[in-house]
Amino acid sequence: MRTVLIRQGIPSRLLTGHNSVRILTFWSQGAIMSLAEHIRPITYLKSSAAEIVKEFAVNPEPIIITQNxxxxxxxxxxxxxxxxxxxxxxxxxxxLGKKEFNAGKFSDAEAFLDEMDD
Structure with a gap:
């Protein structure tokens, strides 16, 4: 089995027809989760909506729903x-702050604090 680490977006070609690929991504809390275990067809969503809601109470990892x-x-x-x-x-x-900094739209901390005191 091959592991693919994805930091942003999931190419659709990895989601279909690759049972020998474990897809990993960074979860919102920094842990790594396997997305391949959380890919379900739309029929699963239709038939298991209540179960999915209950499952989120103990496992908040997102589920990817596929169609065709x-x-x-x-x-x-x-x-x-x-x-x-x-x-x-x-x-x-x-x-936005980085963009303004790069454009020279900033002041040093002392000048800012002096301006706030006025």
Whole structure:
């Protein structure tokens, strides 16, 4: 079995027809999880929705839903989704700060604090 480490997005060609590939990615809390174990066809979602909701209470890892062999959606625990959204908001703020810094739109800490005192 071959292991593929993915940090962002999952190429659809890895999701179909590769039973001998273990797909790993970073989970929101830094642990590594195997996504291959969490890929399910849409019929599983249709027939097991209540069970999926109960399972999230003990295992909040997202489930990838496929349709006709292609990844179409991700089902995830609302708490994990909210954490992910908070993380994305912070990353956007960091990216904006880096962009402004690179454009020279910054001041040193002393100047900022002096401005705040006025």
């Amino acid at each position: 062999g292609e990844a179409k959606m991700v089902v995830m625990d609302i708490g994990e989704y909210e954490k992910q959204q908070e993380t994305l908001a912070l990353l956007k703020l960091l990216a």
